[in-house]
Amino acid sequence: MKFFDFHHHHPENKFGIYNLKFGESVPNHFFSAGIHPDSISENIEEHFLWLQEISKEKNCVAIGECGLDGIIHVVEKLQESVFERQIEIANEVRKPLIIHCVKRFSQLMHFKKKANVPMIVHGFNKRKTIGDDLLQHDFFLSFGKSVLHNVNLQDFVKDFPLEKIFLETDSADFELRDLYEKVAELKNLDLEEFGLKITKNLRFLNIIAPNEEKLA
Numbered sequence: 436m437k438f439f440d441f442h443h444h445h446p447e448n449k450f451g452i453y454n455l456k457f458g459e460s461v462p463n464h465f466f467s468a469g470i471h472p473d474s475i476s477e478n479i480e481e482h483f484l485w486l487q488e489i490s491k492e493k494n495c496v497a498i499g500e501c502g503l504d505g506i507i508h509v510v511e512k513l514q515e516s517v518f519e520r521q522i523e524i525a526n527e528v529r530k531p532l533i534i535h536c537v538k539r540f541s542q543l544m545h546f547k548k549k550a551n552v553p554m555i556v557h558g559f560n561k562r563k564t565i566g567d568d569l570l571q572h573d574f575f576l577s578f579g580k581s582v583l584h585n586v587n588l589q590d591f592v593k594d595f596p597l598e599k600i601f602l603e604t605d606s607a608d609f610e611l612r613d614l615y616e617k618v619a620e621l622k623n624l625d626l627e628e629f630g631l632k633i634t635k636n637l638r639f640l641n642i643i644a645p646n647e648e649k650l651a
């Protein structure tokens with residue numbers, strides 16, 4: 436069984452969505468491309484030209500990671516406009532958005548209205564109240580390593596709808612299988628069944644076609 440890594444930074448991992456770096460050549464496996472708030476710089480227009488083009492690639496299955504970050508030293512208005520422009524690109528190419536959000540969840544809800552494509556908040560490890568709010572606004576959540584040791588987060592995942600879940604390694608180094616096993620156990624499913632649910636979610640986002648080989 437293979438485990439789909441919804442968001443990661445490991446170029447050698449071919450089974451999942453690799454977060455492409457600016458200027459990196461197009462890989463022959465799935466990737467996402469975006470402008471992280473932390474990499475907003477003076478040559479932002481160059482980044483946008485790159486993103487406009489690369490977002491049309493077949494293997495580019497999502498736009499991101501992009502979003503809002505409340506602890507970095509990049510002016511908020513600038514972060515917001517860069518984020519909004521990426522939402523427009525995602526709307527144009529009809530690909531989902533992988534969201535990076537730090538301490539700006541209430542603003543994020545506002546941006547959700549501008550998107551005609553699904554939004555997936557990656558690396559979710561926050562309080563239940565924030566998670567519930569995101570669910571109510573129809574976000575998907577991708578969970579990472581924290582689920583392995585954070586008991587409150589485990590409780591949250593237990594009740595969180597299966598059809599809104601993805602799993603990821605992000606930049607962390609651990610066995611994704613352990614995370615799949617943990618979440619399957621929380622959901623009272625066997626690993627195979629749980630894998631099929633994730634495949635179904637990937638189909639829903641058009642990341643894999645309805646008739647494509649099953650992933651798990």
Ligand SMILES: [Zn+2]
Binds near residue numbers: 442443454500
């Ligand atoms: Zn990441």
